[in-house]
Amino acid sequence: MTNPTVVLVHGAFADATGWIGVISELRSSGIPVIAPANPLRGLTSDAAYLASVLAQVDGPAVLVGHSYGGALITVAGAAENVVGLVYVAAYVPHEGESLGQLQGGFPEPPLTGHLKEWTYPLLDGDSAVEVTIEETAFPSVFAADVPEDVAGVLAAAQRPLATAAFTETASAAAWRTKPSWALVAGADRTISPEVQRFGAARAGAVVTELPGASHAVVLSEPTRVADLIRAAVRATSRGCGPTPDRKASPPGGASASRGGGTSVPGAGATDRRGVTAAEGRPG
DSSP states (O other): OOOOEEEEEOOTTOOGGGGHHHHHHHHHTTOOEEOOOOOOSOHHHHHHHHHHHHTTSSSOEEEEEETTHHHHHHHHTTSTTEEEEEEESOOOOOTTOBHHHHHHTSOOOGGGGGEEEEEEEOTTSOEEEEEEEOTTTHHHHHOTTSOHHHHHHHHHHOOOEETHHHHSBOSOOGGGTSOEEEEEETTOSSSOHHHHHHHHHHHTOEEEEETTOOTTHHHHOHHHHHHHHHHHHHHHSTTTOOOTTOOOOOGGGOEEEETOSSOOTTOOOSOGGGOOTTTTOOO
16 A cells, blocks of 8 residues: 655745644654645635646555645646545635635734735736735734744744735636545634534545634644544545545544534535535525
């Protein structure tokens, strides 16, 4: 049995070093893993970059997206060698849907009131807008379950996200044809748990929820994140084959279910290919 390569995709306001604990866990299980840098310049170009990485991966791959990285794996996951998708405290958009539209169906998270705007130059001489989280608010908004000194370093080193990422629409939704898993961070103040549950349910994902986890769950709970990834790897490894209906064992006693652990309007569609972008979203 050959394990697929796990490709870890970080999100906004962070970098690939946030996966350090998860990488250690996966390597201890003999699972090949890479964590490429996410440019954070916009959904279209970032997904194209990820697709170029996947084209150079030898053999099958399981994509894991944290936060905004979930949108990238949704689009780039259409690549032929991608055999599974894992969403960690992530956006799960539909084809033709922007993150702004997805978030717009729900109350704004605390993050929204603590974004700081910056500008950066474009090649044509014009400028564009990018955002970070205000340093003083970063620990409570992004990393409430991470040691205070570590959260302070993360705040100072955060990478900005171009605002184009919120308006560009997803050109594909790989979860319509690929098996998926999702970890919901129940105390997330960056992407609300309701948004995470909705996207996971719409995708028909196997869901694990950690009630007290912040958005920085990949740092605070690396073993539990790795447990879910290992379940996806087992289910998609050569010789086992993709099994969309296989349930993951709940890591560390956390709750797990297919399609979400709570009742979400429009969730649990039996034919994921037939779900529309607007179906089930609260009015």
